[in-house]
Amino acid sequence: MEKTASKRGPVAKEEEDSESDIEFEDAFGDEFESEEEIENSDQEDGSQDGEEEEEEEDEDMDVDGKQKFAYGGDDEDEAEMAVWRRGIDPLEAGEQLTFDNEAYDMFHRMDVEWPFLTFSFIRDRLGEDRETYPHTFYAAAGTQAESEKDNYINIMKISQLQKTKHDEDSDSDDDDSDSDEDEGKAKSKTQKKKKNGGAKDDDPILEEKRIPANAPINKIKVHGDSRFLAASLADGTVRIWDIMNILSNLNGPSGAVSNLSPIYTCKSHKNEGYALDWSESGRLLSGDCNGLIYETMANEAGVFSTLANPYKGHKASVEDVQWSYTDQNVFGSCSVDKTVILWDTRAGQQKIATTVQVHSSDVNTMAWNRKVGYLLATGSDDHSFKIWDMRSFKADTPVAQYDYHTDAISCVEWNPHEETQLVVSSYDNRVTIWDFSLEADEEDTTTEQPPQLFFEHQGLTDVKEVHWHPQIPHAVVCIGLEGMHIFRTSNATEVPLFDEE
Secondary structure, rough: OEEEEHHHHOEEOOOOOOOOOOOOOOOOOOOOHHHHHHHHHHHHHHOOHHHHHHOOOOOEEOOOEEEEEEEEEOOOOOOOOOOOOEEEEEEEEOOOEEEEEEEEHHHEEEEOOOEEEEEEOOOOOOOOOOOOOOOEEEEEEEEEHHHHHHOOOEEEEEEEEOOOOHHOOOOOOOOOOOOOOOOOOOOOOOHHOOOOOOOOOOOOEEEEEEEEEOOEEEEEEEOOOOOOEEEOOOOOOOOEEEOHHHHHOOOOEEEEEOOOOEEEEEEEOOOOOOOEEEOOOOEEEEEEOOEEEEEEOOOOOOOEEEEOEEEEOOOEEEEEEOOOOOOEEEEEEOOOOEEEEEHHHOOOOOOEEEEEEEOOEEEEEEOOOOOOEEEEEEOOOOOOOEEEEHHHHOOOOOEEEHHHHHHHOOEEEEOOOOOOOEEEEOOEEEEEEOOOOEEEEOOOOOOOOOOEEEEEOOOOOOOEEEEOOOOOOOOEEEEEEEEEEEEEEEOOOOOOOOOOO
């Protein structure tokens, strides 16, 4: 069936002043377990089976066949509720936006002690392409604290991520525990096991260990085998930790891991940097504000070292770097100098394959498409993001350009499970999902939104990074000043969302 704009998903909104649903609290849990152990633990804890949760889904559209969310005045009980359309419906005095949880299959929020600037998923052994609720994921994040000594790397396991319960689906008589504001608040597993302890069955569980860093963390990347974590710090160093023991022992009190030192520290950079990426074979690239890119790798004995000669080509700060998914000898880098450079490591550090000016301002982020290797996305301070075909990579010839956001683009990433979908975050406090298989409905003249806009999420200030989970299809996590949002859209696996008339 042909996809058209009339089948585009919801645009979700949330009140900016809403209280965070998940807080960092001491938590106790199981080891870095298998999916079978997770399921057995959930049944012992009395939580609902994921397949039973699936039956709670309900239709989430109004009588006109449109996705619902609301806006209204201060008194929400008396306010007129209606679907708000960007570019069409103005917000009058006294009106505010509020999100409708029917737009989400799953939505949880996490508050943080200090803002995260960067995070990276950690691949686990719970299975690929898993759909059954509740979900569990592992991640590492780095802080930007006021005092250097307060900075740390946080290794997290977040479990019991249940499907969002819609208001009209709830049959509970406990009004106090089922309020929207309380839904999703993290509890320790010991609290959750109490029969009358007041903790709900669907409370997410947070377990964490902290690695002291003593400097703000600019970028974090965990290698695909989940053993090595690399971090680029504000003091100019790039450090590598072996985190396997931490992942295997997330079953004690949360707190600092004081005795875990880096297994390697790269001191080649003379300035801090924000660009970092591992190759599948374990080669680490790190870029800095001087425009240099260094390569670090381990020898046969597992000892890391950094090549003496950097990759030189950019005339300003390197903002992002990424290995190609189709050729592990090729990587791309983007810079404040407005360019993307493609490098072939077989030609040596001084050999540039291609240099193209891709934006009119700083290029902050880039991403290769995992499924279509010749597609590259870039995002810039000029508020736009663009799609490029590497088979004809020239300036001013993008496959597509979108100027929908109203501030700098902070992160772009292709959906690893859907080759036509891209998630974009911006400093305009919005996260958008785009599906380039969608086409305009020629009969629809009521909207100014691009037909490829699939979903829009708000409610997180100054969004720094957004990533798709590699093993939970269509699950998105984004970070900003207030913390972390974890969500999966209600229309994620239903495109088109509505039946044609």
